[in-house]
Amino acid sequence: MEFRPKVLVTKIGLDGHDRGSRLVAAHLRDAGMEVIYTPPWQAIPAVVKLATEEDVDVIGVSSLATDHLIVPKLLAALRAAGLTDVAVIVGGIVPDEDEEMLLAAGVARVFHPGTALDEISAYIRNVTAMIRAGRVAA
Amino acid sequence: MNAVTPQALAAIRAGDRHAVARTITAVENGDPGADAVAHAIAPHLGRAHVIGITGAPGAGKSTLINALLGEFLGRGQRIAVVAVDPSSPITGGAVLGDRVRMGEHGSHEHVFIRSVSSRGHPGGLSRTAARIVDVLDAAGFDTVIVETVGAGQSEVAITGLADTRIVVCPPGLGDDVQAIKAGILEIADILVVNKGDLAAADATVRDLHDMLRLRRRTATPVPVLKTSATRGDGIAALVDAALAHAAAAGRGQRRGSRAAEADEGAAAVGRGAAPRRAAHAQRSKDHDAQAAAAIHRLIARDRFVAALGIRCVDAGAGHATVSLTVGAAHLNFNGTCHGGVIFALADTAFGLASNSHGLIAAGIDAHITYHVAAQAGDTLTATATEVSRTRKLGVYRVDLTRGDGTLISSFTGTVYITTRANEPGPG
Amino acid sequence: MNKPFEPTVQDAAGEDRWHRDYAAGIGVDRAVTNRSGVAIKPLYTPRDWSGEDFGDDVGYPGQPPYTRGIYATMHRGRTWTQRQLIGLSTPADYNARLLGIISQGATAVSLIPCNSVFRGYDMDEVDAELLGTCGVVVNTVDHMDACLSGVDIGRTSCAMNDPSPFTLHAFLLATAKRRGVAWDRIRGTSNQSDYLSHYVANHMFFRLALPAARRVLQDHIQFCNRHVPQWNPMSVVGQHMQQAGATPAEAMAFTLASALQVADDCVARGMAPDEFLPRFTFFFDVSLSFFEEIARFRAGRRIWVRLTRERYGAKDPRSWRFKFHAQTSGVDLTRAQPHNNIARVTVQAMAGILGGLQSLHTDAYDEALSCPTEFGARIAVATQNILREEAHLTDVIDPLGGSYYVETLTNEMEAAILRSMQLVANAGGMYEAVAAGIVQRQIGDSARRFQETIESGAQTVVGVNAYRTEEDRSARPSLPKPDPQRMQEHLGAFAAHKAARSSEAVARAQDALARAANDAKANVYAAVVVAAEAGCTHGEICGTLRREMGFGHVQALV
Secondary structure: OOOOOEEEEEOEOOOOOOHHHHHHHHHHHHOOOEEEEOOOOEOHHHHHHHHHHHOOOEEEEEEOOOHHHHHHHHHHHHHHOOOOOOEEEEEEOOOHHHHHHHHHHOOOEEEOOOOOHHHHHHHHHHHHHHHHHHHHHO | OOOOOHHHHHHHHOOOHHHHHHHHHHHHHOOOOHHHHHHHHHHHOOOOEEEEEEEOOOOOHHHHHHHHHHHHHHOOOOEEEEEEEOOOOOOOOEEOOHHHHOHHHHHOOOEEEEEEEOOOOOOOHHHHHHHHHHHHHHOOOOEEEEEOOOOOHHHHHHHOOOOEEEEEEOOOOOHHHHHHHHHOHHHOOEEEEOOOOOOOHHHHHHHHHHHHHHOOOOOOOOOEEEOEOOOOEOHHHHHHHHHHHHHHHOOOOOOHHHHHHHHHHHHHOOOOOHHHHHHHHHHHHHHHHHHHHHHHHHHHOOHHHHHHOOEEEEEEOOEEEEEEEOOHHHEOOOOOEOHHHHHHHHHHHHHHHHOOOOEEEEEEEEEEEEOOOOOOOOEEEEEEEEEEEOOOEEEEEEEEEOOOOOEEEEEEEEEEEEEEEOOOOOO | OOOOOOOOHHHHHHHHHHHHHHHHHHOOOOOEEOOOOOEEOOOOOOOOOOOOOHHHHHOOOOOOOOOOOOOOOHHHHOOOEEOOOEOOEOHHHHHHHHHHHHHOOOOOEEEOEOHHHHOOOOHHHOOHHHOOOOOEOOOOHHHHHHHOOOOOOOOOOEEEEOOOOOHHHHHHHHHHHHHOOOHHHOOEEEEOOOHHHHHHHOOOOOOEOHHHHHHHHHHHHHHHHHHOOOEEOEEEEOHHHHHOOOOHHHHHHHHHHHHHHHHHHHHHOOOOHHHHHHHEEEEEEEOOOHHHHHHHHHHHHHHHHHHHHHOOOOOOHHHHOOOEEEEEOHHHOOOOOOOHHHHHHHHHHHHHHHOOOOEEEOOOOOOOOOOOOHHHHHHHHHHHHHHHHOOOOOOOOOOOOOOHHHHHHHHHHHHHHHHHHHHHHHOOOHHHHHHOOHHHHHHHHHHHHHHHHHHHOOOOOEOOOEOOOOOOHHHOOOOOOOOHHHHHHHHHHHHHHHHHOOHHHHHHHHHHHHHHHHOOOOOHHHHHHHHHHOOOOHHHHHHHHHHHHOEOOOOOOO
């Protein structure tokens, strides 16, 4: 099978602005990845179920407003469901002090507005390679 | 994951979401352990009712599937959905958006949805999809829905792995109805006109009934149902029709991995890794041996074949090679081999290959082109291969060569596949 | 169109000479198009626009074609309204901020509710971390009363940012009743009441299914026509689509198409055009594309008067006037080197003012990051004061009128707008086009194209893809989160309120609301007002309507 990261692009919480998440999803597809794209306002249990069934490598959470504050809840739910080797990245508006909190909670990386799309897809490719190497070794 | 541990197998059979998902990934990627998994779950197949749903974009398939999920859930079932989305032919990437369009029922704990992109599968999409369906069957889902878009060859081939095939049409197709007739109608067990609340829906239902009447009468009538997925109209009736079809045609009788592999086997050669090919070859060999024995029994009953001096050289599932040496009794008034003899040789290979799966297949259409004349003393060989085989129709190509390898003739034939066995059952 | 320009012999010589000098001096010239795809030349002359059709195309302010402005006096007679959209945390916090900016010159109220309210939930139905971070948590009449404490609602224009089912407006009416203020004195706008724009741009309000939102809007318009005559129930929104990536021309086109859709629905309901058209207002983003924005607003005014007169036969000049509120576009602002945003907002504000807006919200420099700080909000208000009183932008009406460039660009923007409107018309109108996803796909394509210009560097964004610096993290403002203690108190008070109120009255009002929803002849909004007065909460009202009329489901289109 050709190497194709499987990425979930989603929004949790209450904000509905999805221009950014749509652009990222389209870019990842054009970069040859398999993207599961959801509209905003996803419930955390639904995200966990989706990530489980689709066996995604990476979950990209697009966050404006303060939706990033509930990302730790998502991480906890993923761990409880046994998804310990899925990388969670957050893109959007995240103040500096919250970025540290997110990384400490287990978020792999935070991408701020103005990040080049290529940087995001390159990162996803690298982290997916590591995840899959880890699974084979397991 | 090379061997499958009892615990791993138990997890799959218990329907553990994580285990099932990981197993599907291994199958999709053609991981080393995929064959071991296929082998381990093989004894546990045949319980699920596999429903294939296809149709043109815009027919509202995803909304319809969401409504079906609700209905099945209401009947206490566990349902799995395999949603095939098209990938970019250039980048290979895909946005797998169907499951999201399946709305609220996708989150129900008795529903499992897996999205699959249409490209990049070793051995072909049909084979991968068939193996994924097998995993879900073994995981104990009552119903497995396979959803594809459009009427391309691979989409049609995928529905070949279903027990019940539903084709969804949007209303008001007009000229598009004609286009659909070419491919999809032939395979449908049930036709659905969705968005039934629109004015054009009734007219489309009538059009489809008309087209069905024009076709050859089939063993079982194909119902044409009207639904409105957004309103929930006609959904219960559709499920009833699907269950009735399964009761009549049998569930778990789907062609499954093997036939799907045969369809794409030729394409898979050269692409797959050695271990997979070896396992594939072994399975094919067993199946082939059975088919070869059956074919030899069939040809033994054929008096015309005996009269012409046609010999069976090789045979197996979906293929047959026969040969004949041109003698004086085979010549025409020009002193070359009579065209009817060549035709008979090709037709024999065609008949054996198409009947090799155990069901009576009756020829309904055949064409031959003669490229080069055959002479007395030439040994002619006709090799039939299976181009396409669906539930009702099979298409075969036969190449005829003479001893020095020259292609002397090309033949194409279509069979109608009945539901009767061509041999008495096991005693 | 224009009579061909006949230059004098000297002028022709000058023209030739400029062409030669330009070609010699420019080196490699670059092809320039604006965001709407209109080709932009280095120089505009009477050859492009010579004023021959002045009367038809330009005219005078306060009369058709309104290109130069909808009023005869425009900002010189009455300055634009300084309407800062604000919302923060609890009603008490909001009230303090509101009174603060009023004291600094803001002349109108605009209330942005919390995201939870956007979605139709009460504060006890969502994660507490998400409450009050971008808007004020208003779930009851009491909360609205507290928000507007000390504000004379009989005299101050209030904009409620809240579409179907307009509970915030209902809370406002109930507050007025409490204070003994007659409803016919209540002035303001149901800001962003345009359900189509929310659906298209997946904006935050998405509480009811599309057909339900359509119906409740009609009920709201009828109700206000009769009972709140000074209120503008219809605010047609271009902002969301532009923020989602629509070009300025597309945003104007789709907005006008939405207005036509709502107007058609009103006519279908039996309303006379002059009854509802005067109550239509528009809400746009203003981007950094300075001249493009000015030109598109001028074109918009011209198109609107034609449509209202020709399509609807409106006779009242108030029906012909394209009234709009503009907000400086947050999409142009950056997180990197945020103080640069002050310069950006200034340019955007100027474009809106020179484009003839009626009211203006200037973003704070940190608004791209979060709810603005008080410091940022103050600068935003001061920006407007400076433009008005130090730069004297109110002294001359439509000062760019007659510019060869601006008049030419106005014509070209009009053509681009009409092209996009035709796309919608071909699909059977805005409702059908939106339901089929046509508009969304168009906008998505524009968003992708614009993103490519930034990714490739063709469009410079200072501090982001050019002129970058090592940033001092301490210079980046932090997110003002609501005081968790105060939010807990707010939650506690809410729970107490629910326990103390008459559950019978609430149940009866909810029943009546449900019945109205299922009765095609009933006015659902009237039932919403009754429910608000009976003490029903925002979440309860939305919940009942969702149950009876359907939840809005988002299209997942990439």
